[in-house]
Amino acid sequence: MSFEVKEKDLLARIGKLKTKSGTVETPLLFPVINPNIQPVPPRRLKEDFGFEAVITNAYILKKRFQNKPVEQGLHKFLDYDGAVMTDSGAYQILVYGEVDVSQAEIVAYQEGIGSDIATILDIPTGWKVNKENAAKTVAETLRRAKAFFQTKTRSDILWVGPVQGGRHLDLVAKSAVAMGKLPFQIHALGSPTEVMESYRFDVLVDMIMTAKMNLPLERPLHLFGAGHPVMFALAVALGCDLFDSAAYALYARENRYMTENGTWRLSEMDYFPCQCPRCARQTPQDVMAKTPKERETFLAEHNLYVCKAELNRIKQAIRDGRLWEHMEMRAHAHPALLTATKKLTAYRDFIEKHSPTTKRSGLFFFTSVGLARPEVTHYRHQLMARYCPPADAKILLLVPQTHTKPFHKAQEFKKISKAVAANVHVCFYAAPFGVTPLELDEVYPLSQHETALPLDKETISYVAAQVADYIQRTHYAAVVLLHDPQLWGSSVKTACSKACQKKGTRFEQVDVKAEGTKNILTRLEMILKKNLSE
Ligand SMILES: [Zn+2]
Numbered sequence: 001m002s003f004e005v006k007e008k009d010l011l012a013r014i015g016k017l018k019t020k021s022g023t024v025e026t027p028l029l030f031p032v033i034n035p036n037i038q039p040v041p042p043r044r045l046k047e048d049f050g051f052e053a054v055i056t057n058a059y060i061l062k063k064r065f066q067n068k069p070v071e072q073g074l075h076k077f078l079d080y081d082g083a084v085m086t087d088s089g090a091y092q093i094l095v096y097g098e099v100d101v102s103q104a105e106i107v108a109y110q111e112g113i114g115s116d117i118a119t120i121l122d123i124p125t126g127w128k129v130n131k132e133n134a135a136k137t138v139a140e141t142l143r144r145a146k147a148f149f150q151t152k153t154r155s156d157i158l159w160v161g162p163v164q165g166g167r168h169l170d171l172v173a174k175s176a177v178a179m180g181k182l183p184f185q186i187h188a189l190g191s192p193t194e195v196m197e198s199y200r201f202d203v204l205v206d207m208i209m210t211a212k213m214n215l216p217l218e219r220p221l222h223l224f225g226a227g228h229p230v231m232f233a234l235a236v237a238l239g240c241d242l243f244d245s246a247a248y249a250l251y252a253r254e255n256r257y258m259t260e261n262g263t264w265r266l267s268e269m270d271y272f273p274c275q276c277p278r279c280a281r282q283t284p285q286d287v288m289a290k291t292p293k294e295r296e297t298f299l300a301e302h303n304l305y306v307c308k309a310e311l312n313r314i315k316q317a318i319r320d321g322r323l324w325e326h327m328e329m330r331a332h333a334h335p336a337l338l339t340a341t342k343k344l345t346a347y348r349d350f351i352e353k354h355s356p357t358t359k360r361s362g363l364f365f366f367t368s369v370g371l372a373r374p375e376v377t378h379y380r381h382q383l384m385a386r387y388c389p390p391a392d393a394k395i396l397l398l399v400p401q402t403h404t405k406p407f408h409k410a411q412e413f414k415k416i417s418k419a420v421a422a423n424v425h426v427c428f429y430a431a432p433f434g435v436t437p438l439e440l441d442e443v444y445p446l447s448q449h450e451t452a453l454p455l456d457k458e459t460i461s462y463v464a465a466q467v468a469d470y471i472q473r474t475h476y477a478a479v480v481l482l483h484d485p486q487l488w489g490s491s492v493k494t495a496c497s498k499a500c501q502k503k504g505t506r507f508e509q510v511d512v513k514a515e516g517t518k519n520i521l522t523r524l525e526m527i528l529k530k531n532l533s534e
Helices: 042-047 058-065 067-071 072-080 090-097 103-113 130-149 169-180 191-199 201-214 227-238 247-253 284-288 292-320 322-333 335-352 368-372 374-386 411-417 457-473 491-505 516-533
Strands: 005-007 013-019 022-026 026-033 051-057 083-087 118-119 158-163 188-189 221-223 242-247 256-259 262-265 363-364 396-402 424-431 435-439 449-451 478-483 506-511
Touching: 005 292, 013 169, 013 292, 022 026, 026 042, 026 247, 026 292, 051 058, 051 072, 058 067, 058 083, 058 103, 067 072, 067 103, 072 083, 083 335, 103 118, 103 130, 130 158, 130 169, 158 169, 169 188, 169 201, 188 201, 191 201, 201 221, 201 227, 201 335, 227 256, 227 292, 227 322, 227 335, 242 424, 247 292, 256 284, 256 292, 292 322, 322 335, 322 363, 335 368, 335 374, 363 368, 363 435, 368 374, 368 457, 374 435, 374 457, 396 491, 396 516, 411 516, 424 457, 435 457, 478 491, 478 516, 491 506, 506 516
Parallel strands: 026 051, 026 242, 051 083, 083 118, 118 158, 158 188, 188 221, 221 242, 363 449, 396 424, 396 478, 478 506
Antiparallel strands: 005 013, 013 022, 256 262, 424 435
8 A cells, every 4th residue: 555644633644645655644745847947946945845755747857858767767767756747638639639649659758768657648627618519528537537548558657647637527536436446645636726816716626525525535636726825725625635736836926925824926025924944034026126036936945835834834723633623724815715614514524424523632613614524423323323412301491601611510500500400401502412311421522622702693603403303302291491682682582492392392581681590590480490390
């Protein structure tokens, strides 16, 4: 097995990928080497920037240099001793419609130059393609993939099986299933560049998730053309392990300065928000005064440092179990990214199924976006499938979340607990987990999280729905709600009342804001007593 997973968080993994030029760690960024114009020499990418792998284009090498890279070997030709991946010319097919090389030729060429990771000559679907033509690209890519295994001669190269289909998700699924059955070591999701250029990160989420859900999970997934650090966190969280970036160099040529929160025009900058070795000693004005060539090199190097730093932050976040928090922070760099992050709700069951749900640290819950967190889904599933209220519980007393946790140790609850008699089962209703039975409130992560207040509408609705669902699934004789209209409005009350009506359960409520503490206690005691005796 060439890929070994060491750490996981969400669908992200820190892994070891074994290539014939050495083992590299994922998530991994391959800077794109353009053999024609390269602003930073490949050797320096490893020695000065720590990039363990690069990617270059076998089609361009073949066209421009013919047999020279074969004679010298790719690593010597590039003057780079890390892992080298080659693309096959599929991108040129996307841009120019076709290439004047056959798949057999480009496969043989990649074997000849000694690529560590190589790609078959797939047919990229592209973005504005109708379904009929998209289906053709999927079928032709699959045909070529099958033919490839008849002609390949080397077994020490990791071969990439690209998944096509573009925005037609049923085709992406079909492509992923078929490619996953072939013995590729790595898969790649084709043609997302145009999707990203048009800021359709929401479509990208659908494409990645569809590919992920239909590919063998134990194989690494490469996201072609995803070179901007602003979206690394989202893509890594969804299980993309490998990326390539031509953007660092393309942006540099256009005087654009990357940050993990977006891109600035150098000419519009007064300050550098970065302390990389390039930015630390210069101002944007200094750099503007340079020759175009020097400026391009400066920006390319800065862009590489930013990409590397963001990947390091992501890896640390994976180790700390805080990738969700990191991804949510980045999601606020652009509305399109937040829109995409909101889409994760649609995939929460799959994310939960393949994510670790116990962490070293507590969770930060900011908004309803966090409802898609695997911990929230996991708790909901567990409560539904495995939890039964105590056998002697006659009345369900629903208490609103307290300011401190665990709930049962909070001052607000201590006062109320005086009114709690035998056969009364206390459950807290709280964001984001919904119903928390008192006896479970110290179980991770029910006390190990911080929630921003006031809650948004979707979060309140979610909790109200969880409460209603709990009432539906249990068999108390009566439900008593301590109603906190200040935090919850009327949602929880209405949900409880409806659920009880449907179930034929008695329902009472006490408004904790309308009555003084003493009155609440007296009223609560009275209600509990009355219902217990009935
Ligand atoms: Zn910098």
